[in-house]
Amino acid sequence: MSDRRWAVLGFVWTIVLGSALHFTYAWSNENLLVGLFSAVNESTWEHLKLLVVPATIWAVLRYRSQSREWIEVNSANGIALVIGLLSIVGGFNLYRSFLPDQFVLDILLFVVAAACTHFGPLLARRLLPTDRAWRGGVALLMGAVFLTFAVSTVLPPHLPVFKDPNTGAYGLGAGQD
Numbered sequence: 001m002s003d004r005r006w007a008v009l010g011f012v013w014t015i016v017l018g019s020a021l022h023f024t025y026a027w028s029n030e031n032l033l034v035g036l037f038s039a040v041n042e043s044t045w046e047h048l049k050l051l052v053v054p055a056t057i058w059a060v061l062r063y064r065s066q067s068r069e070w071i072e073v074n075s076a077n078g079i080a081l082v083i084g085l086l087s088i089v090g091g092f093n094l095y096r097s098f099l100p101d102q103f104v105l106d107i108l109l110f111v112v113a114a115a116c117t118h119f120g121p122l123l124a125r126r127l128l129p130t131d132r133a134w135r136g137g138v139a140l141l142m143g144a145v146f147l148t149f150a151v152s153t154v155l156p157p158h159l160p161v162f163k164d165p166n167t168g169a170y171g172l173g174a175g176q177d
Helices: 003-021 044-065 067-096 103-124 132-154
Strands: none
Touching: 003 044, 003 103, 044 067, 044 103, 044 132, 067 103, 067 132
16 A cells, blocks of 8 residues: 555544544543543543554554565654644644634644644655664654553643643543533
């Protein structure tokens, strides 16, 4: 399958699965295991899981089908995922500086972040280094991202990005809409 086709299918996959992950924690009667992969409240941080989980699953599927390109694919996907996450946080904080909460803008930010995550590697993968130190650095970065998401769901720091704007609570038990 071509790189472009992988990007388009991954983009659609991320939008669909990410949208579903917004609700799976509530649907599971607040199961802790489900909460590690789904948004457990309405905080910005928990909404980042809606991008991380489907994009990571897609990257693994792509790796398994095209293992000959493992170095380029995973390095580019890892960097693009971080850019997608930063676009959500940056975009949300930017628009909230000027406007009240806007559901439509939240959805558009998610779509833009998914586009960065899946179409970014088409541009970046030929530009990224392929040496062992680079691969190790990207692997460590992605491991740190996943560990941070799991830990912060259970033990969130009391910072604004982790705070549920509806309840004022943090992490598990903060509630959802």
